[in-house]
Amino acid sequence: MKLVLAVVQDKDVNRLQEALSEKEFKTTKLASSGGFLKEGNTTLMIGCEDDQVEVALEIIRDNCSQREQMVAPISPMGGNADSYIPRPVQVEVGGATVFVLPVDAFHKF
Amino acid sequence: MKLVLAVVQDKDVNRLQEALSEKEFKTTKLASSGGFLKEGNTTLMIGCEDDQVEVALEIIRDNCSQREQMVAPISPMGGNADSYIPRPVQVEVGGATVFVLPVDAFHKF
Amino acid sequence: MKLVLAVVQDKDVNRLQEALSEKEFKTTKLASSGGFLKEGNTTLMIGCEDDQVEVALEIIRDNCSQREQMVAPISPMGGNADSYIPRPVQVEVGGATVFVLPVDAFHKF
Ligand code: NI
Ligand code: NI
Ligand code: NI
Numbered sequence: 001m002k003l004v005l006a007v008v009q010d011k012d013v014n015r016l017q018e019a020l021s022e023k024e025f026k027t028t029k030l031a032s033s034g035g036f037l038k039e040g041n042t043t044l045m046i047g048c049e050d051d052q053v054e055v056a057l058e059i060i061r062d063n064c065s066q067r068e069q070m071v072a073p074i075s076p077m078g079g080n081a082d083s084y085i086p087r088p089v090q091v092e093v094g095g096a097t098v099f100v101l102p103v104d105a106f107h108k109f
Numbered sequence: 110m111k112l113v114l115a116v117v118q119d120k121d122v123n124r125l126q127e128a129l130s131e132k133e134f135k136t137t138k139l140a141s142s143g144g145f146l147k148e149g150n151t152t153l154m155i156g157c158e159d160d161q162v163e164v165a166l167e168i169i170r171d172n173c174s175q176r177e178q179m180v181a182p183i184s185p186m187g188g189n190a191d192s193y194i195p196r197p198v199q200v201e202v203g204g205a206t207v208f209v210l211p212v213d214a215f216h217k218f
Numbered sequence: 219m220k221l222v223l224a225v226v227q228d229k230d231v232n233r234l235q236e237a238l239s240e241k242e243f244k245t246t247k248l249a250s251s252g253g254f255l256k257e258g259n260t261t262l263m264i265g266c267e268d269d270q271v272e273v274a275l276e277i278i279r280d281n282c283s284q285r286e287q288m289v290a291p292i293s294p295m296g297g298n299a300d301s302y303i304p305r306p307v308q309v310e311v312g313g314a315t316v317f318v319l320p321v322d323a324f325h326k327f
Contacts, residue, residue, distance in 0.1 A: 002322065003114070003208050005221070005263075007246050028116050028206075030152060031140040031249040032263075043248060043263070045114075045141075045152070047208065057325060065327045097246075099221050099265065100323040104111065105209040107166060109174040112223070112317050137225050137315075139261060140249040154223075154250075154261070156317065213220065214318040216275060218283045 001103040002053050004046040007032060008064045008096045013042045016063040020046060025056055053100055066095035110212040111162050113155040116141060117173045117205045122151045125172040129155060134165055162209055175204035219321040220271050222264040225250060226282045226314045231260045234281040238264060243274055271318055284313035 008016060017027055030043040048056050070088040117125060126136055134155055141152040157165050179197040226234060235245055248261040266274050288306040 001208075003210065007263075026206075028150065028152065029142050031142075033247050033249075041246065043246065045116075047206070053323075061325075061327045096325070096327040097244075097265070098323075098325040098327070099219075099321050100325075101210055101221065101319055102322050103208050104211050105162075105207075107170075107205075107207040107209075109170045109205040109207070110317075112319065135315075137259065137261065138251050140251075154225075156315070210319055212317050213320050214271075214316075216279075216314075216316040216318075218279045218314040218316070 001106045002048045002050060003101040003103050004044075004048055004053065004056055004060075005099045005101065006044045006046065006060050006064070006096050007041055007098075008044065008060070009094055010040040010042055012064040012094055012096075013044065016044065016060065019059045019063050020044075020056065023055060023059065025052070025059075047103075047106065057098065057100075060096050060098060064094050064096040066092055069093045110215045111157045111159060112210045112212050113153075113157055113162065113165050113169075114208045114210065115153045115155065115169050115173070115205050116150055116207075117153065117169070118203055119149040119151055121173045121203055121205075122153065125153065125169065128168050128172050129153075129165065132164060132168065134161070134168075156212075156215065166207065166209075169205050169207060173203050173205040175201055178202045219324045220266045220268060221319040221321050222262075222266055222271065222274055222278075223317045223319065224262045224264065224278050224282070224314050225259055225316075226262065226278070227312055228258040228260055230282045230312055230314075231262065234262065234278065237277050237281050238262075238274065241273060241277065243270070243277075265321075265324065275316065275318075278314050278316060282312050282314040284310055287311045 020027055025046055028045045032041055032043040046056055068090045071091055072088055129136055137154045139152040141150055155165055177199045180200055181197055238245055243264055246263045250259055250261040264274055286308045289309055290306055
């Protein structure tokens with residue numbers, strides 16, 4: 001048994017939980033913030049059989065990898081709107097920081 | 110030293126913390142939700158000497174095991190109230206998912 | 219790799235995170251409460267290379283050790299204000315409870 005702790009962005013967590021649940025992984029969300037990732041993250045605890053850890057990691061990678069996204073910029077406040085041509089900018093979103101912890105014993109009551 | 114992580118239902122957590130505290134276990138609550146148990150759960154971190162793990166597990170089992178409870182059902186909206194005989198229904202409450210983690214070192218400052 | 223879990227008082231957590239970040243440690247905050255310390259605490263997860271654990275522990279000790287602080291007492295409600303001489307009282311603040319957990323694998327996606 002392993003305990004996988006995955007710190008992921010809030011925007012990815014629902015999709016990740018659904019993808020894990022489809023493969024029968026059970027998860028619990030811990031409210032978390034800051035640090036490993038930009039603000040707005042969640043830490044998922046995932047209990048895993050040893051031979052399922054690679055499967056869980058692949059699901060996390062598929063759903064949460066850091067990636068670039070084009071976003072429409074906010075038009076500059078007080079600027080000359082006539083001469084301003086909005087240009088989408090690329091930002092990095094997503095990303096996951098994952099710790100696989102050994103488990104001495106696991107119980108369900 | 111072990112770190113016991115117990116995901117339990119919110120309704121059981123106060124009674125569990127009191128029972129653990131009576132036996133000198135120290136606990137910290139992490140806000141958590143979803144997954145291992147139905148909505149409304151809390152994750153307790155319990156620091157334990159190796160020879161006290163079984164005692165902690167027994168307290169968790171005694172206070173949080175999944176069990177059945179009779180609850181009065183809500184009367185059906187818009188139904189014929191005259192012919193409706195409310196009958197208590199059995200629901201499952203409680204339950205605990207517990208990970209016992211090895212600890213390399215423990216410090217208090 | 220180790221995962222350091224530090225339960226510290228809310229009042230110390232910002233200073234601690236800044237001090238850790240200056241030494242390139244990455245941290246994630248988990249919302250927590252009660253138990254190991256008086257109410258109002260936060261659990262920090264700190265991912266550490268094995269040879270950096272002592273450095274992280276020293277930073278935690280330097281920023282969060284339990285210490286005494288003089289505070290002005292609230293004047294007694296309904297007491298005789300004329301005869302009441304406020305005297306600062308010593309209270310204990312801070313403190314950290316730290317678990318160093320072994321890590322089987324660490325990934326960033
Ligand atoms: Ni195992
Ligand atoms: Ni031990
Ligand atoms: Ni290591």
